Amino acid sequence: MDLNTSSFMQLYAWYSWPNVVLCFLGGFLLDRLLFLFKVIFAAGALFNAFWLMILGRFVFGIGGESLAVAQNTYAVNWFKGKGLNLVFGLQLSMARLGSTVNMNVMGLVYENIRGLRDGTGYTTLGITLMIAAATCVFSLICALVLGYLDRRAERILKKEVCSTGEVIKLTDVKDFPLSLWLIFIICVGYYVAIFPFIGLGQVFFIEKFNFSPVQASAINSIVYIISAPASPLLGFLVDKTGKNIIWVLMAVIITLASHMMLAFTFWNPWIAMCLLGVSYSLLACALWPMVAFVVPEHQLGTAYGFMQSIQNLGLALIAMAAGAILDSRGYLFLEVFFCACVCILFFSGGELNLSTSARARLQKDTLSHSEGRQSSVQEEDELSRLKPLSAFGLRNRYLSRLGAQLPDHCCSHLSSLAHRSLLK
Known part of the structure; x- marks a missing residue:
């Protein structure tokens, strides 16, 4: 169709544009x-x-x-x-x-x-x-x-x-903690260095490494081939060890190394692409569950929807930018651009590094402490409602327990006993 790369990448951008809104609204x-x-x-x-x-x-x-x-x-x-x-x-x-x-x-x-x-x-x-x-x-x-x-x-x-x-409530966004916004930044910065590259990867391998179209397609798909079996295995590993942030940082470092190998060396690209497949699977397993660690349960739907919306916004913008960079500067500048996107993804945290068992114990202790405080508050509330009976009330209760017949205008079963005729 005689399209330049910028026009071709618009096809990826226009796929992402509607999901900027729809992923959030459902x-x-x-x-x-x-x-x-x-x-x-x-x-x-x-x-x-x-x-x-x-x-x-x-x-x-x-x-x-x-x-x-x-x-x-x-x-x-x-x-x-x-x-x-x-x-x-x-x-x-x-x-x-x-x-x-x-x-x-x-x-x-x-x-x-x-x-x-x-x-x-x-x-x-x-x-x-x-x-x-x-x-x-x-x-x-x-x-x-x-x-x-x-x-x-x-x-x-x-x-x-x-x-x-x-x-989903739009007002939940203003209550998102800083750590959640950092997770959003990691999500956008990482995935924009993966999906647009795969969209342009076939021509890249043909031009730089003189691969045939069939060979280029095979190596370009190795990221998905590796991630299919690796994702459940790496997810099990992250569940057992915890330390989500450490695994995310490791995935980011491996991804940066892969892009640098593709940009500045003529080493066999299968090495870099295999590493990219492993890091892609590792980050997906470690990053997305972190949202549940930093927001309350009632905000999870809003948080995940907002995360996907921001991701699609980043993919749409970067897809167009990648096409323009490739048309004007070539693949070397494009790879440097992807490396720059990956370099912004380093941060640290606290409870996010707990293992699954440790996090479960922490949640159990927190729940027990909360229930104890709630029980204590209820007891104090009940005690505050107890008031001493008046002499009239004590007399009526005593007569009632003796079996004496009380007049209808007397109310002996309440703490605030009173003679109703006196209130008229």
Whole structure:
């Protein structure tokens, strides 16, 4: 389509723009709408209409990440209390496996179609993307089957609709602690050095290391290939050892070393990309749970939504900046830019470095102390309500216990006994 890199990276930016808002507000769209959006994107390539491709990416971004909300709700509804962590791990691994297959297969599909049509250009690209859109048909079929099974289960098992009860409030933002804002900065600064680089990585490996397109796609996808099996293993390691900040710093250092190797050396790039895959998985396991350590439970939904919104805002801006830098300065300056983004991510903390068991003990002690204080306050409140009986009240209570019949206008069971006729 004769696009420069800046225009190409706008496709990544326009995917992120709607998620700046939607990740914070929540909601999701169904697979049948995502299929329609994918067809719009492919049609833009088929008719050489770049504006139509941007529109397709924009509307695809509206539902692309928000669909994860629906997936997570299904997972909790079906597997809560019976292997939910494993289900979430498999769901994440399958998503990264899909990205890996896409990177390594789409180039081959394009080459085969070009050979059949004996030509290149936007028409061949459009046909290739239409074939890719067919995968959304399979996703739609799976969604329809899942919907049928879920409704059947609700009818037979009397299941209730799963709901977290979390209400997003904009006013929670002003109460976020400084440590949470630092986590947001780490999230943005790290991921902008990963995803835009992977978006531009194939051409980078072709130009600098003289790889073939197939070889470049393979090495560019190694980050996702490694993260698929490594994520649950590294997550288990972080859970056992704690020290989340130490693991985050280690991931940042490894990522910085990887980018410096790619920028300033001609070493085998498989080394740097493998290290990048490990550090990417390690940071994801250590960083995202840290949000729950610094905000109260009722603000978790707002905090995570705000984190994703800021992340998508950073990805949109950096994607456009990366394309402009590459067009004007080249890959060396682009790698230096990514290194600079990574260098801003160093900070320290306190309780965030506790292990899971130590954090559980701390929460238990805090809860016990809180319950003790609450019980003490209740006892003091009850004592403050006790008042000495008057002589009239003591006399009526004594007569009542002796079995004497009291007049109706006397009230002996209250602490403030009084003769009602005297109050008239």
